[in-house]
Amino acid sequence: MKRIRKSRSHPAQLPRARGANHRWLALGLVCLVQFMVILDIAIVTLALPSIKTALGFSETGLQWVISAYTLTFGGLLLLGGRAGDLLGRRRVLIAGVALFTGASLVCGLASSSGMLIAARAVEGIGAAIIAPATLAIVSTTFPDGAERNKAMGIFFAMGGLGPAVGVLAGGLLTSGPGWEWIFFINLPIGVLALLLAPRLLVESRAELGHRRFDATGALLGTAGLSLLVYAVVSTNTHHWGSATTIGLLAGAGVLLAAFLAIEARSRYALMPLGFFRNLTVSGANAVGLMLGTSIFAMFFFLSLYMQQVLHYSATTAGLAFLVVALLVALFSGVGQAAVTRIGVKPVLAVGMALIAASQLWFGRLPVGGSYGVDILPGFLVVAAGLGLAFVSVGIAGLAGVRERDAGLASGLINASQQIGGAIGIAITSTVAAARSTHLIRTGHALDHALTSGFHVAFLVSAAFAAAGVVLALAMVGRVAAPAIEAAPVAETA
Structure with a gap:
């Protein structure tokens, strides 16, 4: 596929922040907000046992602490993205942050299981508004080329850091001040964002000649x-x-x-079907689906392995993920530089291949495993894969997209990963439970049965990541930057 270049027909029409320093401050703000959203997906994992005890959840009801958030987040991302294009991305982002922050407060104050599940669903709505708006703001704030690639690298590093830091923070907060603080931690971030967004972010929306909504x-x-x-x-x-x-x-x-x-x-x-004639964008979303399917399940089952088989405390299990968080940040920088030099396709394919390799490694974890010998090597590999894959799939998902569709494209790439995550956890949980139940019924020890079930889950996740490699090679072009075509936009400071 030929490299897609930015249209020259509408020069200086993209809504730029007022100067280079201002742009990077704006990037810092949207990265912080995006980090808050991604963090909230994983942060509840290690807190679930405490939440179950405190609020009297049943085993089947407990999953909805995660699923309620996933349901509204994944279901509303396309709508949230298009709303930003039509109504203004800064305006929509502020509304989403206000909703998310308020729902986080209610989550922390929840006195019943129903109250927590309802508040988590509202959090998901806020997240579905925030996530596409943040990415669209980044893509329309920075000019094409190395500067935008660098900004994208920093932004998608937050996506890679979120799950690892979420597990870490969830363990520390649950063991420390209590599970309520996994939600209260969002309050200072949300309030800060609400104060700074009007000052740092430039408003932009697509000028389509109409304000009609589908x-x-x-x-x-x-x-x-x-x-x-x-x-x-x-x-x-x-x-x-x-x-x-x-x-x-x-x-x-x-x-x-x-x-x-x-x-x-x-x-x-809402979503013009001609959008999918761009094979790189279609391929990026297909790979994003496989990425979410593989990674969400991996973090979920590693947390279970550490707590249920190795009998780590919530704090110890959380700290175990620290190396992943640090290395994802490092390899995200490597990823954006590599995309600028050699293009998206090889970087994305290598990233997905490394993720698949790490899943195969975790598929052999022993019952009496140790962190340094059995877990850490896999963490090193998956961190490299995440750093490369998150950056490159995001850049590919915006390649050649018109500025007026930036919010829609952002919502779509986010939706692909979130829906993939829900599918991945559901499928791997099913096969892991079937394997473990069979072994328990045939007289095997609980630790052995659980570990064997986790092995099957990791191997299934590896297959999804391997499918992502194939899709990256088959569908994604060698674009070096998200060449968003200029289009008339309404801009206000």
Whole structure:
């Protein structure tokens, strides 16, 4: 595929911050907000036992502390992205941060299981508004080339850091001041963002000649994605072959098919189907799906292995992930430099290959494993893979996208990873539970049965990552930067 270059037909039309220093301050703010959103996905993992005891959750109900957030986050990302394009990305970001921060406060104050689940769902709505707005702001603030690549590298480092730091922070806060603080930690970040956003961020929105919203498409797309995520996360209580799961998946398929039919004919489409003629963008989203499927499951099962098999405390398990957080930041810088030099395709393929290799390593973890010998080598490999993959898949997901569609593209690449994460955890949990249950019933020790189940989960995750390698090589072009084509925009300071 030929390198995609920025259109020259509308010079100086992208909404730039008022100077170079101002741009980097704006980047710091949106990175902080994005980090808060990604952090909240993983931070609850090690706190679940404490939350269960404090609020009286059942085993089946406990999963909804995670699933409620995933459901609304994944289901509303496309709508959130398009809202930013039409209404203004700064305005939408501020609204999302306010909603997310308020919901975090309610989560920490929750006195019942229902109250916590409802607040987590609202948090997910806020996250679905924030995530595409932050990426769209980065892509429209920095000019094409090395400067934008550097900004993207820093931004996507936050995506790689979030899961690892989330597990670390979750362990430390749960063992220290209490599980409530995994939610209260969002309050100072949110308040700071609300104070600084009007000062640091330049408003921008697509000038489409109209402000009309594709209400039918928005309803069908949101309902279809939400039902898909719900069907997947419900497999913990209804197995994949059950009438309930099949019915939910069929319903999601019907809604999404209707959504595509509406979008094909709508003059004001939420997601113009011509968007997918860009093979690199389509490939990036396919790889993003595989990336989310593999990585979310990996962090989930490593946390379980450390606590249930190695009997680490929540604090110790959290600290074990510190090396991943530090190395992802390092390799994200390597990733953005490599993309600038050799293009997206090889960097993305190598990143996914390293993730697959790390999953194969974890697929041999012993019952009596040690951190230095059995876990750390895999962490070194997966951190390198994450640093390369997160940066390159994000850059590819914005390659050749018109500025007016930056929010939509941002929402789509985020949705791919979030839906992939929900699918990955559901599938790997099913196969791991089946393996462990079989071994327990045949007289094997609990630690051995659990570890064997985790092995199967890691091998399935490795297969998803390997599929990402194939998709990267087959579909992604050798773009060196997200060449967003200029289009008329409305801009205010």
